[in-house]
Amino acid sequence: MNLAELIMDRRSIRKCNAKPVEQELVVELLIDAASLQPSLKDGAWRVVYAGTPESSKRLVDYMLAQMAESKLGKWIPGKLLDVLKKRFTDIPAHVIVLSAKGQDRLTSDRNYAAVCGMMQSFQLLGWERGLGMIWDTESIIQHESFFEGVGKREDERFVGILHLGYFDKAPRGRKRTPAERKWTILQGSA
Ligand SMILES: Cc1cc2nc3c(=O)[nH]c(=O)nc-3n(C[C@H](O)[C@H](O)[C@H](O)COP(=O)(O)O)c2cc1C
Structure with missing residues (x-):
């Protein structure tokens, strides 16, 4: 697959199967992704990994703690919360990605942006x-x-969690806004 095809074909996967995700593969892909982002400094990022059923369960409890404790949570039937918890707990692996704030706002934004590039x-x-x-x-x-x-x-x-899993069927892509509609020519004379 060439690069343009890869970029256009990739889809977010919201429904994965039960096939386990190998931790070694995740590490390998993180190393490769980081090396593709030259502006990403060593101390600018780190990840927290949840790759066992026990750690996934703990992570999902943290993720949904606010919902469970909030007023909203009190109105959510317990069963619905359990369904939601199970949906996330069944996902084989989770990568929580953090970026370093650094000395000032600009450094923080640069690190954050570089980490987003690495995640893509x-x-x-x-x-x-x-x-x-x-x-x-x-x-x-x-x-x-x-x-x-x-x-x-x-x-x-916090930059995001990547919930990882193998999948049986990729969803169809959504229509994209043509680039011309995001395009302004700066007027002016030299
Ligand atoms: C910075 C960022 C944050 C995102 N956060 C969420 C999110 O909170 N919930 C979600 O369902 N999808 C999230 N997504 C995935 C997008 O919804 C998804 O990329 C978009 O629907 C386009 O689909 P595609 O990845 O299949 O092209 C996020 C994507 C990015 C790049």
């Missing part, structure tokens, strides 16, 4: 190996008990 390369390299994933930044998971649970430090930003 990771998604593409995974796709090449048949590994699907969904990048999760849902607001409901972004709360103190989740950050504490995964060990995010004060000097770090």
Whole structure:
């Protein structure tokens, strides 16, 4: 598959099968993805990995803690919360990605942007190996008990969780906005 095809064919995978994800593969893909991002400095990122049923369960408890405790949670039937928990717990592996804030806002933004680039390369390299994933930044998971649970430090930003799994069928892609509609020519004379 050539690069343009790979970029266009990759899809977010929201429904994966039960085939286990090898930790060695995840490490290999992270190393390769990081090496494709020259602006990514060594200390600019780290990941927390959940790749066993026990650690997945713990992670999902952290993810859904706010929902379970909130007013909204009280209105959600227990069964629905259990269904949601099971949906995430059944996913074989999860990569929580953190970027370093650094000395100032600009450094923090640069690190964050470089880490996002690395994550996209990771998604593409995974796709090449048949590994699907969904990048999760849902607001409901972004709360103190989740950050504490995964060990995010004060000097770090949460970039997202990549939920990983093999899949039986890839979804169809959505229509994209043509680039011309995002295009403005800056007027002016030399
Ligand atoms: C920075 C970023 C954050 C995302 N956060 C979420 C999310 O919180 N929930 C979700 O369902 N998908 C999330 N996604 C996945 C997008 O919804 C998905 O990429 C988009 O629907 C396009 O689909 P595709 O990846 O198949 O091309 C995120 C993607 C990116 C790049």
